[in-house]
Amino acid sequence: MNVAEAEGGPQQVFSGRAVAAMRDLFDLRRSGILLPFIALFIALSVTSGPFFSRANLLNIVDQQASTLIPAAAGTLVLVAGGIDLSVGAVYGLAGVTAAHLALLASPALAILVGILVGLGVGLVNGLITTVFRINPLIATLATSYVVTGIASLATGGNIVTDFTHPGFADLARTSFLSVKTSTWLTLVVVVALGFLLARSTVGRYMYAAGGNAQAARLAGVRVYRVRILAFALSGTAAALGGVIDSSRVLSAQSSSGSTLAFTVLAGIVVGGTSILGGTGAVWRSVVGVLFIALIGNGFDLLGLDPLYEQISLGVLLLLAVGLDAWTRLIRQ
């Protein structure tokens, strides 16, 4: 009797949770992108033979490493009430810095300094948008010009190539358990940032800072500190993306990330994180980025005109933002 009761308790909780999870999945506002993602995944598996293969799927994820990592961190920035348009510029500068240092010094130093450059830019972004109260959209747009300019100055506008030090390529080109190191790295970063946002006190403070900064401050949240941290993580993540990609192709260029900021932002927003701050999740951005990647992959595999890919991406973005606006409207 007692045993049965003891076993009955947790089971009931579990089934209750499972029911809630199922309900959430089919609640369009909550699940958002997940359902379309699954549908597209199934559709591609059925229509295209090579799609549902280990090699293709792993390749998609690995190719998206330099988008997924900044998108995960960018989610934190958006949730905390900011926006970071400088990720592409930081990606470029970090790639150039790392390629340079790999040429002159050691691969380890190249990777370390490349990432620290991003941390530095992120801290600057955080400071000017909080302490100096400059609108983050404009502030990070401005820093992106400065950063790209510095990268161009450093390279003289040329591509930096490094085929002489193969050690630097280890970051992107080696494998562990037949999955690329860069993919493992992406997984670790995404899980860590997701955990930080969902479970840590700082993550909660980010939601509060973005949801209502004034109220958060009065409730004892150090809003500035929280936002600076988000920007610092975003810069660091963008730099890591740049370093990974320059290790992959063993070359780097100051302008190589010129469209990255928008790709990252598109992925975050399509995933369902609000551009207005206060709501969102890292897993959403991962699904959003991969959804966009699947569309691209599907167009390739099915031999469709890539021009339509851009059009469908644009429409998708509008739908995502529209859904966010609509849910806010009906909640009132």
Next chain:
Amino acid sequence: MAHEPGRAPHVELREVSKHFGGARALESVSIKIETGSVHAFVGENGAGKSTLGKIISGVVAQDRGEVLLHGTPVRFRSPREALDHGVATIAQELAIVPELSAAENVLLGVEPRAFGLIRHRELRRKYSSVCSAVGFEVPAEAMPSRMRTAEQQKLEILRAIARNAELIVMDEPSAALTREEMQRLHESIRALRDQGRTVVLVSHFLDEVLDLADTISVLRDGRLVRSGPAAPESERTLIEAMLGRSFDGTFPPKEPPPTDSPVVLSVEGLSAFGVSDVSLDVRAGEIVGLAGLVGAGRTELAQAIVGMRRPRSGTVAVGDRRTGRPYPRGMLQLGLAMIPESRKEDGLIPDRSITDNTALSSLASRSRFGVVRPRAERRATATALRQVDVRAGRHDLPVSVLSGGNQQKLLFARTLLCEPAVLIADEPTRGVDVGARRSIYELLITLTRQGLGVLLISSDVEEVLGLSHRVLVMRSGRLVAELDGLTATEHDVLDAAFRDRASIPS
């Protein structure tokens, strides 16, 4: 009044029911609203009075029952359609364009035009005819950004009249108003009635309802308790009808703090924007009321004490720890918490859950290595919410689903979890219903009995006098009087708040 026998009422509701999801908002409500009367809906939050107003003005549609306008059944699909039938709404949140003048706001969308340009002289003429039709005036060139809320409400009323509204539904029009602004609004409402127009007033201010209404309909749990003339009603009879039970006195009895209880909050020579040279003490177990007219600097003082507003000079001490540079987190750690004047702007994170909002200030003590312990968080917040009597089915729902009174009580729960020594409560009962108001009073008294010091700011003089052991009166950023909470009268407070006004040459 303008009630002529034999004529159909302006609006008649017959057996109207409305459900939201599974929750019953209205159940078979029948009410007649006579032309040219002020008809008030009263009830606790959630009683259905707002929903009833929204059905009349076309914001929501009833599930069952009929709405008759001048004896003809109507079914408005939008407020726009209701307006075409002469029914307008003045919502709590006003829709005024700050960059346009009063006249332009009132005639927005119906401006006299020629070749795509606005004919300004014609606009002015039309505006003054609207003003004279309604019996009150706002200068045509006045800019809304410099207006008080009551003036902006007048613009909304004028706007409705400019579109030939015969019936105006006002949902809590005085919730954001000061006492004097409220009086001006009341004059506007009387002017409308004297013009033969009908006003439906949804309000939880019973004195306002008794003052203005010709007819009062009392709702409880979505049902009509009674609908009848206002004359025989009193605050007591209305409250009893709303609560369904008798109401024993408005304020609980006072217990003075022990004479040797220590000072928990001490402010010395504090000056900031809107505050000059204020010194005050609050002892443990004591409620100190802070009274004064709007604009006297009470909220500014509260904000300076917690550091939401940077003090120019002076110091604040909580217990024996004194600081000249307060900031909210620091003060919270010293043991000073504040419940802000505006729940929406300074209190709640609307998208986050009830649990999250409650735990926000004390998250660090429910986490390990920077990671929140969800079970500890849920348990602590549930206990605190029970303690302040917040009734909510599920705590993982967004905080915005709670009623105003429950949201306010949630903010109390949030501060309780920080175990403060002093609490500043700025207008803690603004916009909450009678039942919640009473439980907030009881909560304040229970907490002070346990040794909390409270600085209570309220525009409701009765509330300040009913709860406080000592009353401080502010005027133009300064403390001008200290009164004994047991003996002071409303007259004493107002006298101190207004004194010298007439004698100082302006």
